[in-house]
Amino acid sequence: DQQVxxxxxxxxxxxxxxxxxNCDYTNSMFDYFLWYxxxxxxxxxxxxxxxxxxxKNEDGRFTVFLNKSAKHxxxxxxxxxxxxxAVYFCAASAWSGGGADGLTFGKGTHLxxxx
Amino acid sequence: DTGxxxxxxxxxxxxxxxxxxxxxxxxEHNRLYWYRQTLxxxxxxxxxxxxxxxxxxxxxxxxxxxxxxxxGSFSTLEIQRTEQGDSAMYLCASAGTGEETQYFGPGxxxxxx
Numbered sequence: 001d002q003q004v005x006x007x008x009x010x011x012x013x014x015x016x017x018x019x020x021x022n023c024d025y026t027n028s029m030f031d032y033f034l035w036y037x038x039x040x041x042x043x044x045x046x047x048x049x050x051x052x053x054x055x056k057n058e059d060g061r062f063t064v065f066l067n068k069s070a071k072h073x074x075x076x077x078x079x080x081x082x083x084x085x086a087v088y089f090c091a092a093s094a095w096s097g098g099g100a101d102g103l104t105f106g107k108g109t110h111l112x113x114x115x
Numbered sequence: 116d117t118g119x120x121x122x123x124x125x126x127x128x129x130x131x132x133x134x135x136x137x138x139x140x141x142x143e144h145n146r147l148y149w150y151r152q153t154l155x156x157x158x159x160x161x162x163x164x165x166x167x168x169x170x171x172x173x174x175x176x177x178x179x180x181x182x183x184x185x186x187g188s189f190s191t192l193e194i195q196r197t198e199q200g201d202s203a204m205y206l207c208a209s210a211g212t213g214e215e216t217q218y219f220g221p222g223x224x225x226x227x228x
Contacts, residue, residue, distance in 0.1 A: 004157075032215040043119070043206055043219035044158065051215075089157050093215060102148055102171065103208075103217060105157030 003027045004092050006106035014114050019077040021109050023090030026071060030092035034103065035064060035075045038087045047088075048075070077111075085113045117141075119220035121207050127226045128197055135193045136223045140209030147190050148217055149182055150206040158206055164190060197227045 005024045013019045021035075031052040036044035050057040050064045050073065057064050063076045077084055087110050091103040120139045128134050140147045145166050150158035161180065162172045166187040175181070179197075184190040194201055204224050208217040 034216065036219070041222075041224065043121075043208075043221045046216055046218060049216055091157070095215065102150070102160030102163055102174065103158070104160065107155065107157050 001026075002106075003030075004090055004104050004106040006090055006109050008109050009107070010110040010112065012112045012114055013080050015082060016079045019075075019080045019084065019111055019113070021075040021077075021088050021090075021111065023073050023075075023106055024071060025073075025092050027092070027094070027104070028071075029094045030104070031095055032093045033064070033066060033073050034091045034093070035062075036089045036091060037084075038089060038108070044089060080111075080113045082113050082115065085111060087111070119207055119209050119218055121205075121220040121223050123223060124221060125224050125226075127228065129228050130197060130199060132197055133193065133195045134197055134225065135191050136205055136207075136225075137189060137191050138207030138220060139189045140207070141211075141218060144209035144211050144218075145187070146210040146212075146217075147184060148208040148210070149190070149192050150208065150219075151176070152204040152206060152222070153202075161192075194225075197225075199227050201225060202227045 034049040035047045038044045048059050048062045066073045087108040089108045090106040122137045148163040149161040152158045164184040179195045182192045204222045206222045208219045210217045
């Protein structure tokens with residue numbers, strides 16, 4: 001049972017346009033959501049996060065939107081740049097005893113930015 | 116702050132051998148997590164520590180897997196009697212007190228022949 005789903009294995013976007021990556025979750029206990037970027041043979045790099053008490057968080061070119069009723073979040077990248085080409089993972093966690101439990105990840109979306 | 120480091124970065128071993136990986140978290144991070152990532156999948160949570168206490172280990176893949184963090188600083192993940200199915204990237208992450216964001220190391224890529 002996959003609790004975090006990224007239904008698009010890949011996404012191709014033209015440089016300068018908006019990239020929208022989507023993520024759905026099923027576990028109502030999740031209270032914190034994160035996006036990571038990963039290059040081959042490297043560890044995931046933290047991009048941006050959002051708490052379940054918010055519906056939007058912005059950091060530069062990156063914005064994450066959370067729709068709790070739909071159990072859906074999305075990552076917007078504007079404008080898209082060639083260096084954004086990577087695999088993007090959506091992850092979720094639940095709070096326990098002073099810190100987060102292990103993250104539950106989706107399978108990732110491979111974003112390709114075309115010149 | 117030098118980030119999370121892992122050693123070795125690559126390990127090739129023969130089936131049946133034991134392997135041990137080391138993770139050094141960001142200094143003063145009290146939580147340390149281990150994950151495994153296989154091709155085409157997201158990282159899969161294995162276990163985590165708060166200081167030296169192992170708070171979750173039911174997600175370790177089998178009794179061949181064990182982890183320690185004896186002094187609450189670095190951690191080791193050991194796989195005994197390796198199998199070809201253990202070939203994967205093993206990732207370590209750390210988080211500070213009261214923080215929810217986990218920061219990952221570069222990973223150790225294991226190949227079991």
